[in-house]
Amino acid sequence: MDTFLLRPPKTTRRDFLKIAGASLALLGLSQTLTPKVVKALESTSGKPAVIWLEGQDCAGCTESFLNSQEPLAVSLLLDTISLRYHETAMAASGYHSEEALEATIAEGGYILVIEGSIPLAEDGLYCTVGGKTFRDIVHDAAENAAAIIPVGSCAAYGGIPAAGPTDAVGYLFRGTKKHHYYDDVTGDTPVINLPTCPLHPERLVAVIVHYLTFGTVPPLDDFNRPLAFYGTLQHENCERRGHFEAGRFVTDWGDPDQQGWCLYLKGCRGPWSYQDCWKRLWNNRTSYCIASNAPCVGCSEPEFYETFSPLYERRFDVELPGIGRVNIDKVMATIAGVTAAGVGIDMLISRMKESGKES
Ligand code: SF4
Ligand code: SF4
Incomplete structure (x- = not known):
């Protein structure tokens, strides 16, 4: 039939x-x-x-x-x-x-x-x-x-x-x-x-x-x-990773100077999202979320949707793979001085972890 x-x-x-x-x-x-x-x-x-x-x-x-x-x-x-x-x-x-x-x-x-x-x-x-x-x-x-x-x-x-x-x-x-x-x-x-x-x-x-x-x-x-x-982490392969390292985060969607900066503060779940969207792309290989200026909401993960919600809001206490639990507010509070000194955010987080100062 x-x-x-x-x-x-x-x-x-x-x-x-x-x-x-x-x-x-x-x-x-x-x-x-x-x-x-x-x-x-x-x-x-x-x-x-x-x-x-x-x-x-x-x-x-x-x-x-x-x-x-x-x-x-x-x-x-x-x-x-x-x-x-x-x-x-x-x-x-x-x-x-x-x-x-x-x-x-x-x-x-x-x-x-x-x-x-x-x-x-x-x-x-x-x-x-x-x-x-x-x-x-x-x-x-x-x-x-x-x-x-x-x-x-x-x-x-x-x-x-x-x-x-x-x-x-x-x-x-x-x-x-x-x-x-x-x-x-x-x-x-x-x-x-x-x-x-x-x-x-x-x-x-x-x-x-x-x-x-x-x-x-x-x-x-x-x-x-x-x-x-699903064997690779979005964050480790992201085209905006350099901006994350340098502490350049999108805070104002309307600011043309922030075009292409890291979307972490806009709720990006890329640090928790294992997938190959960054190279596979979507819509017949046209683009994907981050390339379209939208944060990854982590839809490849079992925590999607409820644990990751509200979407488009940054998380405060975060568990970064390979790094451990950090308090992002502490990181952000000192980031300006750190980036001016030319030290990446990952190094800062590692130092916080080593010194036992993370939450
Ligand atoms: S937080 Fe998101 S936008 Fe920023 S580097 Fe990681 S995956 Fe890319
Ligand atoms: S939100 Fe979903 S489809 Fe978009 S990059 Fe993240 S895992 Fe891939």
Whole structure:
């Protein structure tokens, strides 16, 4: 049964080559593997099945994925694999769509993509689809899945809905802590979290390509994120880092002299945010938050949204990775003299730590 509205042009070998090249680069793997990836993509055309569930979400991850101008995202979904169920993209509705879902679950061996958080409060009644709680839909779909990919911050850790009253969780995590609700159906099934708000489409394509080619998932960190995409800290790679070091911070959005300065005092969470947005960029590699003069809000992290809120306000007591806890007000109080003396802020923080003066 063809349940889908969207039908792009058939994927060509040239498209496969682009998908292979981009995915290998994204995963940090050698381009010499390109023929192997292309062969895997061509031979798996039409398979394996993918179920894409949506719970407490805004469909932003779906939008992000389908709006990708590169042929790789949509072509991969609709021509290389068999997308059996996707509430936003499929034409079918009602009983037909639910039948497609049930048939695919009964078949087993599919990739399960989850978008949106899962409300556990009140027995899951805050989100129901077709008369069934999303909590239970995820439970049933996870049991026979070959791999589970929660996309976006909500499905990974609870995200924005976790700030509300529904006990919204990700598939494995409630914020930074594992909740174990799905342990009975997860078993050894790999779970690959792809947070950010919304999903970056290239990261999902690369994970699927890796799975189709090697039958495995790339190495993950403690929050089940692929290290290839989440192994670097924004702050350490930021194009504004020089201004941070020199103590030049944006305090007035309207001051042209502050253009390009560090956004820490405007609430940047880059010092806590592990991702590759700084080199991956967004919107078909056009730009990303900091390059667009907006602070990183840390949407790649399990602390997003509630622990990091209010967004766009600086934090006072901060735990800087590799440095320790510092009181940013103390740093700011002395920064003018320090920068005049040509000493970087990191050195100042280290000195405060060494001398035991930090809060
Ligand atoms: S605080 Fe933000 S804007 Fe400033 S250097 Fe770090 S990541 Fe870049
Ligand atoms: S730069 Fe920060 S806020 Fe922007 S998408 Fe990446 S992690 Fe999210």
